[in-house]
Amino acid sequence: MQTTWIVSANAGRARIFSEADPSEPLEEIEDMVSSAARLRDADINTDEIGRTAAGSSRHGIGGNEAAGFAHNAKAGAPTKSYQPAQTPQEHEAEQFAKEISKYLMDAHQEGRFQQLVISASPQFLGALRSYLDSHIKPLIKLEVNKDYTHSNAQQLREQIxxxxxxxRANRLQ
Structure with missing residues (x-):
């Protein structure tokens, strides 16, 4: 009989259950917690957008003088309104998705599961999907874009x- 793993995840936590026999209770085999999930927002986002280097200097780029500002903009240097392409929370979620993906790949190589069900919060499901190895993706029999990390094993099984x-009903239509 094939062993199915059920991954229930969000950006801060991933619970992994094993189902070898549908008549037996799910077995929780791993409870992964993102190290960033334990941190406060201020601990993750320590760099505030503030004055640029040499902000009050007449000689350096980034100065308050009109010529310095124009030079600063032409050089592509960050201005006071600079926003990073990715927030610290998005970066941490991405790192956690990579960690889960590696765990799944290692377990698959060890032959610990043959099928996979992934249930994750909508935002995190996209991140996780992008980091899953090409050998893991064909094993996915169901993806659910809901966060069931706080459900117990029986509730999770019922939802799945x-x-x-x-x-199945949609396929028959």
Whole structure:
């Protein structure tokens, strides 16, 4: 019989359950917590957008003088309104998705599961999906864009069964 792993995740936590026999209770085999999930927002986002280097100097770029500002903009240097392409929270979620993906790849190589069900918060599901190895993606029999990390094993199993039944019904139509 094939072993199915059920991953229930969000940006801060991933619970991994194993189902070898549908008549037996799910077995929780891993509870991963993002190290950043334990940190306060201020601890993650320590760099504030503030004055640029040499901000009050007449000689350096980034100065308050009109010529310095124009030079600063032409050089592509960050201005006071600079916003990074990725927030610290998004970066931490990405790192956690990579960690989960590596764990799944290692477990698959060890032959610990043959099928996979992933249930994750909508934002995190996209991040996780992008880091899953090409050998893992074909093993996914269901993706659910809901966060069930706080559900117990029985509630999670019921939710997954409902989603699988809905998926089957949609295929028959």
């Amino acid at each position: 069964r409902e989603q699988l039944q809905a998926q």
